[in-house]
Amino acid sequence: MGALFSGLHKDKGLQIILGLLFGVVFGFLLQKGGVTSYNVIIAQLLLTDFTVMKVMLSAVIVGMIGLALLKHFGYVQPHPASGTIGSNVIGGLIFGFGFALLGYCPGTVAGAVGAGALDALIGGVVGILVGTAIFAELYPVIKNRLLIKGPLPAITVQELLRLNIWLTIIIMEAAMIGFLLLLEYVGY
Amino acid sequence: MTGNNFSFYRRVRILNYAVILRNEVIIILELLTQATWSPYVAGAGIGVLVCLAFLLSNRPIGCSSGFVKADGLIEKTIRPSHVEKEEYYREIVPEVDWAFMIIPGIVIGAFISSMLSGQFHFILVPTTWSATFGNTPVLRVIIAILGGAFLGFGARWAGGCTSGHGISGSIQLSLASMITAACFFAGGIATAMFLFYVIGSA
DSSP: OHHHHHHHHHOHHHHHHHHHHHHHHHHHHHHHHTTTOHHHHHHHHTTSOOHHHHHHHHHHHHHHHHHHHHHHTTSOOOOOOOOBIIIIIHHHHHHHHHHHHHSOOHHHHHHHHHTTBHIIIIIIIHHHHHHHHHHHHHHHHHIIIIITSSBOSOSBHHHHHTOOHHHHHHHHHHHHHHHHHHHHHTTO | OHHHHHHHHHHHHHHHHHHHHHHHHHHHHHHHHOSOOOHHHHHHHHHHHHHHHHHHHSSOOOOHHHHHHHHHHHHHHHOHHHHHHOHHHHHSOOSSSHHHHHHHHHHHHHHHHHHHTTOOOOBSSOHHHHHHHOSOHHHHHHHHHHHHHHHHHHHHHHTOOIIIIIIIIHHTTBHHHHHHHHHHHHHHHHHHHIIIIIITTO
16 A cells, blocks of 8 residues: 555656645635635634634644554654744744734635635735745745754654653544634634 | 336336435535535545645645745746755755645635635625725735735745644644644734734724
8 A cells, every 4th residue: 555655656747736636625625614714814813703723623633633543554654844943933923923914824825816815816925925035035044043943842742742642642632622612612 | 017016116216316316416516505614524624635645645735835836936937047056946846746736726726616605706805904904905915915925934934834834734743833833823813913903993
């Protein structure tokens, strides 16, 4: 089974088609989930509506157990990357600032374009292309000065907690499901 | 006689199957044409999709690197030698591949979804924005470009966006991804509150 898919992984032409197909389904689900709308995303950031959180946490709840099972049976070998305070915390906060100004993220901006949002096209897409181009220019300067600073103590949550992977997953799943139930309970 | 009965019952049975099949087709069509799905259903679908991406393409679902590739491809037509020298474009190679194609894919998928439900419509100034900052398209577009620039810059600084870190990274139990996602929302919530409740109410 692994060998079958490793051939597929190396097939560049097929992967181009797969990338497009994954995008089509992803865009379809984002639009159906309601998260390609500026109003829904801003309402999440203003904490008046939790649709974005519900979509993201449902994806993680299902995907976390699914990927762990695929890994357990040897079908996939995911390699989560290590992180740093300099890269992940600072970059995350810069992203958050832009997220609130634009009202879309890099995936949902493409979905919003598909649903007819012109501010996403002539504002968002153009802005993101400018921002990522500036980053590409600055990358050699900030790479060793900022991005590698403050390495995180562990790569994965189970390493940090020094727990068995399945126990970690049970705790994480319970916390996420509990949070969603709490949201429903308080009326969001 | 028995032969006739047999064919009669068979015809009834086939008709029954046809009705069941027709009902299922109707259910699927109704689902596809609904304006929105429960966020739990859409989210669960995305979770399955990320697992399939690992299985079939050996990679997470991420969007921001597609924009870097688009940059490199555009820049290549203007100054190809500069692109070759650029260190970042050696790490994220500007080519039409999986990570690039997901972006037009998302546009198409959202277009299909919104057309099927009749939700597709052109907007320039979203209603939440116009209720606070007015209907001027220029202001909305300028802030959107500015926001997009910070968003793209921050996504590459952090090594991923809402889908790459927030969903795919968290699914892998990556500590860096969960911290990044928390920072996306911490920065986003603080900025949105300031924008709408402080600047917007002034």
